[in-house]
Amino acid sequence: MARIPQDFIDQLLERTDIVALVDARVPLKKSGREYAACCPFHDEKSPSFTVSPVKQFYHCFGCGVHGTAISFLMEYDRLEFRDAVEVLAHQAGLEIPQDAQASEPAGPPRDPLYDVMAAADRFFRNELRRNPRVIDYLKRRGVSGEMAKRFGIGYAPDGWDALTRTLTDKNAADTAGMLIKRDNGGFFDRFRNRLMFPIRDTRGRTIAFGGRTLGDDKAKYLNSPETPLFHKSDHMYGLFEARQALRELPRLIVVEGYMDVIALAQNGFPNAVATLGTATTQSHLTTLFRHTQEVMFCFDGDAAGVRAARKALDQSLPVMRGGRRVRFLFMPEGEDPDTLVRGDNGTAVFQQAIDDARPASHVLIDALTSGADLASPDGRAGLIENARPYVNALPPEAFRTELIGELAGMARLPADDLRQMYAQTPAKTNRPADNKTNNKNKAQDIRVTQVSRALALLLADTTLASGVGDIAALRESHVRGAEILTQAIEFFANNPTIAVSRWLERYRDHRFFDRLQQIASTTPPGSEAARAQEFNEAIARLSTQTASRSSLRKRYDALVARLAEGPLGSEAAQELEHVRRELQGTRHDTT
Numbered sequence: 001m002a003r004i005p006q007d008f009i010d011q012l013l014e015r016t017d018i019v020a021l022v023d024a025r026v027p028l029k030k031s032g033r034e035y036a037a038c039c040p041f042h043d044e045k046s047p048s049f050t051v052s053p054v055k056q057f058y059h060c061f062g063c064g065v066h067g068t069a070i071s072f073l074m075e076y077d078r079l080e081f082r083d084a085v086e087v088l089a090h091q092a093g094l095e096i097p098q099d100a101q102a103s104e105p106a107g108p109p110r111d112p113l114y115d116v117m118a119a120a121d122r123f124f125r126n127e128l129r130r131n132p133r134v135i136d137y138l139k140r141r142g143v144s145g146e147m148a149k150r151f152g153i154g155y156a157p158d159g160w161d162a163l164t165r166t167l168t169d170k171n172a173a174d175t176a177g178m179l180i181k182r183d184n185g186g187f188f189d190r191f192r193n194r195l196m197f198p199i200r201d202t203r204g205r206t207i208a209f210g211g212r213t214l215g216d217d218k219a220k221y222l223n224s225p226e227t228p229l230f231h232k233s234d235h236m237y238g239l240f241e242a243r244q245a246l247r248e249l250p251r252l253i254v255v256e257g258y259m260d261v262i263a264l265a266q267n268g269f270p271n272a273v274a275t276l277g278t279a280t281t282q283s284h285l286t287t288l289f290r291h292t293q294e295v296m297f298c299f300d301g302d303a304a305g306v307r308a309a310r311k312a313l314d315q316s317l318p319v320m321r322g323g324r325r326v327r328f329l330f331m332p333e334g335e336d337p338d339t340l341v342r343g344d345n346g347t348a349v350f351q352q353a354i355d356d357a358r359p360a361s362h363v364l365i366d367a368l369t370s371g372a373d374l375a376s377p378d379g380r381a382g383l384i385e386n387a388r389p390y391v392n393a394l395p396p397e398a399f400r401t402e403l404i405g406e407l408a409g410m411a412r413l414p415a416d417d418l419r420q421m422y423a424q425t426p427a428k429t430n431r432p433a434d435n436k437t438n439n440k441n442k443a444q445d446i447r448v449t450q451v452s453r454a455l456a457l458l459l460a461d462t463t464l465a466s467g468v469g470d471i472a473a474l475r476e477s478h479v480r481g482a483e484i485l486t487q488a489i490e491f492f493a494n495n496p497t498i499a500v501s502r503w504l505e506r507y508r509d510h511r512f513f514d515r516l517q518q519i520a521s522t523t524p525p526g527s528e529a530a531r532a533q534e535f536n537e538a539i540a541r542l543s544t545q546t547a548s549r550s551s552l553r554k555r556y557d558a559l560v561a562r563l564a565e566g567p568l569g570s571e572a573a574q575e576l577e578h579v580r581r582e583l584q585g586t587r588h589d590t591t
Contacts, residue, residue, distance in 0.1 A: 004085055006506060008097055009070075012085065013502045015092040017519045018069040040076060041065045042293070042323035055459070056501035059521035064321055066521040070508075078243065078290045080202055081508070093321055101222045112172040113229050117206040120178050123166055124154025124196040131155050132197065137214050141259065142342055147266045151197065156211060158193035177208065177224040191222065197258045198238075199223075199230065199276065200240040210237065210258055210276065221257075223277050236273040236288065237261060242533040243291060245270035251294035252305060253329070253354075254280060254312075258563045260298075260337040267341045269350065273297075285319050294325040296357055297339055301330040309379055310367055315362055317393040324399075326360040329353050362401055364390060369410070380411045384421065391422050446498075451481035452519055454538040457531050458488055459500050459520045462537050465492035482542060484512065489539075 019035055022028060028035035028051060039049035039060040048062035059066040065075065073084035089096050128148070134155045138148060147153075156163065164170065164179055170187050173179040179187040196210030201207050208224035224230055238261040242249060245265070253272040255261060264272040271292075275284065281295070288295050296313045299305035309328050310482055316326045331340065341350045368386050373379035387407050394400040404422070408415040458464050465488070473484050484507075491503055500520055507513050524531055530547075 004082065005097060008094070009085070009505050010498075010502050011500070012088050012092060012094060013056065013069060013505060015094070016056075016069045016088050017053070018058065018072065018501065019051050019053050021069050021088075022051050022058060022072060035291075038062060038392075039065070046284070047478065054499065055520065056499035057377070057504070057520055063323055064518075066517050069507055070505065070553060076157060078202065093176040098115075104120065110228060111229070112169055114205055114207075115169060116169060116173045116176045116178060117208075117229070120163060120173075120209070121152060121154065121198050121206045123163055124156055124198075125152060128153060128196075129158055129164075131157075134214065142266070143259075144266055147262050147577060150265070151238075151262055152206070153262075154196040154198070156189065156191035156194045156196050160188045160192065163189045163191075163412060175227065176229065177227045190224075197237065199235060199237055201229075201235070202243070203242075204239060204240050205233070208232075208276075212258065221277065228303045231279050233275040234283050234287065236284060237276055238265070238273040239287070239291070241265065242271045242273060249292040249448065251296050251327075252288050252292045253296045253298055254288075255337050256300045257336075257338070263338040263341050263351070267350070268347050269341070272337070279308070280315055282315050282319055289319060290325055293323050294355065296327045296329055298329045298331065301333055302337070305330060309363055313363055313367075314390075314393075316360060317390060320360070320394060320399050327357040328360070328363050329357040333372055361399070361406060364403070365406060365410075368407075374410055382412075384411050384418065388422055449481065450538055450542055451485050452515075453524070454535055454542070455481070455485050455516075456519045456522050456524050457501075457535040457538070458485075458492065458525050461531060462498075462500065462529065463496055464491040464532055465489045466496060467536065467538055468493065471539075481512075484516070485542075526559060564589060566569065 009281065019028065022037075023035070024509070026037045026040045026049070028037050029047075031050070033052075033054070035051045035053070036047040037049050037051075038044050038047050039048075039062055042063040044062050049058065049060040051058045057066065057068060058072055069088060070084050071080065073079055073087055074081060077087070078082070079087065086096060138153070143153070147471040164173075164187050167173045167179070171180055172393070174181055174187060178190055180190050193208060194213055197210040197212070198206040199210060208227070208230035210223045210224075213220050223232065226232065235260055236254075239252075240254065241261075242265075247273050247578070251271060253264065253269065255264070255272050255274050257274055261272045261274050264270070273288070285295065293545075295316070297309060299309050299312075309330070312328075312586055313326070320326060335343075340346060340353070344348065364387075368383055368390070372383050372386075374383065384407070387403075391400060391403060391407070394403065404419050405415050408418045411418065432589040468489050471486055471489055474482060474489075488503065492498070502518060504513075504516060507516055510516070524534075526534070
């Protein structure tokens, strides 16, 4: 997919007034220099949601959501990034350029791929209507004609080239995953003699297929491969259909299979979705939480189901902010959602199972206390340390506070003491999710540093950038975040009238994007003069630290050069060790 050029994003945001955009969906009232409303992303009685016309930025002091006009559309209208850009572009009378940035290849054109998928979709549905045997199979499985139509169920004939013969752009069909190239030339169908389930994006376009055999073959399910349109770790089966059925989604139920989704929809639960042959990822959860405040996982009640639940819990914790909730529904032995909901009083039975679903905190505490002797000091200490990576994976909001309170009760400690213990250096223990994810979360811990404070001051008053003199020393700084601070100073010095939101959008793909949004959502206290003085002093300190580090580095290099010529004397060796420690201490901003 071609990347949308940054200059177009700049132009789009320049033509978009976030106050008007939000006000059209959430009525705003003037409140000082900003506008306020009750937050549309969580329940509240007193307005804590603010929109800044100066920054072109929104922020809720209650649940912590924040972002630009693009982010608001993604959250409120439940759109993907490109779809949000397309909506704003249409409103602004702009057309998105199709060329990619020079630094990134555009990849294959997407329109031919969508055309191929639409043609395949029509072909499979037509084949289903022509095949009584497959229609009988669906009837035996209890699938109504209405459900088959709503979910676009089709059939891939039992042949090697049935679809191949109907598609004209075979190269595009190969790229879209519908055909496979033969070694000796030509193509053949990827899906044969299978019930076909179209996988749709949030705009209803078919981007992939899931194929199910009509018997009990070993390879029961076959999904489309990864393509420019389809990434299985990002998409969920049934999400588009759930959104079409319910404007407001009280929850989304994550089940295992396509037939589970359809059976639940047919029996009064149109808010079920399924992963596509992979475990639930944080990317899945981020997508789901754009559409609802509660995600309910449905697993078997056996040991394998409990293990799967714990893995899903690990992925859930880092994204459980604000009013987001995760619950777990464990099926009775030998049942799945399809069989349970079609049984005697199935709708009532499944509704009761939903009502009885367990909160994430209960599942986590069960896992932490399994086999622990909480009557002994050692057992309680083990509980505290085992819980540490899970607690620290949570955003610092209500759920984290509640979990610490429950753990404190079991550990027989005051909650404030336990909170302070978790704020200290984490113990060396296994973290709940993969290292890459947790390193990202650790990098985004909310922590005030010299750099973050200076950046907050600058984003609150971008005219401060014009008062910074020589930033050559700051540009050479090794302090974490100094590079972004330097870029911000240079940007606003050259663009003093540009809103903060336009600068932020340049970092949407940066690993610190959410942290930058957090910083932009703050307004440091004090008068304008006091903030300007604090900013200038912070820049001066950072520049001085850089100069000091440069001097230390020169001394370190000189001592290492002497060491290469022969052993150092005791004083020189001690000095080398001292300089090495000093260099390590100035590498990161720890104030």
